[in-house]
Amino acid sequence: MLELERITAGYDRRAPVVRELSLAVADGEAVGLLGPSGCGKSTLARVAALLHRPYAGTVRLAGRPAGGFRFRAPREQRTAVGLVFQQPRLAADPRMTLRQLIAAPAHATGRGDELAGRVDEWAATVGLTTELLTRHPHQVSDGQLQRACVARALLLRPALLICDEMTAMLDASTTAALVAVVEEYRAASGAALLAVGHDRVLLRRWCDRVVDFPAVQSNRSETAPTSSPSTSSTTEAKTS
Amino acid sequence: MTEAPPTTRPAPPARRSPEGEPLLSVAGLSVRFLMPGGRDVAAVEDVSFDLAAGECLALVGESGCGKSVLASALLGLLPANAMVRGGARLAPEGPDLLTADQATLSRTVRGRRLGLIPQSPSAHLTPVRTVRSQLEETVREITDVPRSKLRAAGERAAERAAFPLDHLDRHPHQLSGGLAQRAATALALVGDAPLLIADEPTTGLDRDLVDRTVDELRRHVDDGRGLLVITHDLAAAERIADRVAVMYAGRIVELARADAFFGSPGPRHPYAAGLLDALPERAFTPIPGMPPELDALPAGCAFAPRCPAATDACGALPALAGGVACHHPREAARA
C-alpha cells in the first residue's frame, strides 16, 4: 500500500532529519514506527501523507508514484490517506463545530450531502454524543477532540491510515478506545496502518510489526538519540 | 507515620518533620468555578490526604478529573473565579496554602518549602538566558548565599538534579526534553524545599526518558523529601509512588498503597480497575463511555453510568472509607 524508498527529508537541506530511509507497509498491514520525540519520524509521516516534499527518494501509494506533494498531490491519492496528528487542537479549526470538523473532508471533495449520514455514524462509533457534535473545540476535552479527528480521518474510508503520535496526549482509556475504533475500521475495510509513536509497549500491542526509526545525527545533547552507523531498520514481532 | 512505605524501599529518614507528622495535610479541599451563564463547575470535591517526608504520593486520573485544578490550588495558581473550601496545611507550623496571600506564598513558601517541578519545563525556563544564569538568580532570590558563592551554589543545584555541568551555559532550546526537565528540577531544588510537587513531569517524554526522569525524582524522595506527583501516566506512577490516589470526576475514589494497587490484590474501585485494564501492557480494553461533565454530575456515584457493577445503591454518593469510595468494591482477595 505504501512504499517509501530512500527518503531524505527535513527542513534544512544540509541537515535533513530523515536520511535515505526505506519503509514499506503492505495492504492491510499495521506497521509501528518507533522513535523518541523530535527524531524526524513525524516528518517521515508527513512525507508518506504527501504533506511534505522530500529532498530525495520515492513515495508510492498503491503501487503508483506520488503525483505531487501538498497542494499538488492528486486528489485521489490525497483522499486515499487518512491522517491523525498528536495535537488535536493544532489540527482543528477553532471556528468549526465538531460536526463540521468531521464533515470537512466530505465538503472539500464535494460530497458533503452524500456523506452527511456517515458523519453521524462515525461520531457514534468514536463515542461522541449528538450534543458534543454541536460544540466547538474549546468546549471539549483533548480526548473528545481527538475522537472527532479520528472520525474525520476515517470519513472518506482511506486505504491507508497514518497516526502520528495519535494517543500521546490521551489517557489510557481513551487510547484503548481510539485504537479499538481504528482496528475495527481496518478489520472491516482492509486498510493499512502506519502508526508513528514513542511508546514501544503500545505499538507492539497495536501493530503487526514495529520498526525502530533509525537514529539520526544530533548535535543537541547527550540525551538525544545516539547515532547509529546503519539506516537499516530493525523489526520486532508483535507481542500479542 | 500512619502509612508505612513498602518494604522494598528503605525506611525514609524523615529528617525534616517530626515522626508521625505529615509534611502536607490536605483536608476537605473543594474547588468550584462559577462560569458565565451561571454554570457551576465542581472541579475538586472534598479531597483529603496526607503526605509524609520520604514518601511519594501519585495522584492519577484521566484529563479533566480535577487533578490539575487540585495542583493549581496547592500552588496558589487558581484563576479569580475559583471558590475554594477546605485546608492544605504545610506542617509542622506552616501556613495554609489555600488561604495564604500571594506575598506570603512567594516570600516564604514557593521554592523554600514547596518546590514545583512543572509540566512543560521549556515553558518554565526563560528562553533567552542560560541555565546557569537562571539557577544563580533563583539561588540569589531564595537563599542568603553570598554573591561570591553563587556560582558554586548553582552548580550544586544542577548536580542534585543530575544536570551535566558542561551544559550549564546553554540556553533552554539547546537542551533535549530530558535535560530541560532536569534543569527545571534543579530550579525546584535550589531552596532545598522539603516538599516537591511535580505536575505531569513525564508528558511528551519517551518511555526510556520517563523511566529515567521518574527514577531521578524518586531519589529526592529517598533523600527524605515528600513528593506529590500528578500524572495520567500509570506506568510512571507505578514506578515512583509509595501510594496512589485515583481521582474521578473531582473526587478521590481510591487511595491505596502502590504495591497493592498495581500488583496484588489490585485495585478495588471499578473505575481504577478499568483504568489499569486499559493499559496496552494489560487487557487494552477501554472503559465504555466518557467521564461526566463537571457541571452536570449525576447524583450519587459519578462513575455509575460507566460501571459494570452499578446497582440501585449507587444512586447514593459512596463515601471514601477504607481507601475506596464504592458501594461494591472489588474483592480484596482476587485469584
Ligand code: SF4
Ligand atoms: S459505587 Fe456503584 S457505580 Fe460507583 S463505582 Fe461502586 S459499584 Fe460502580
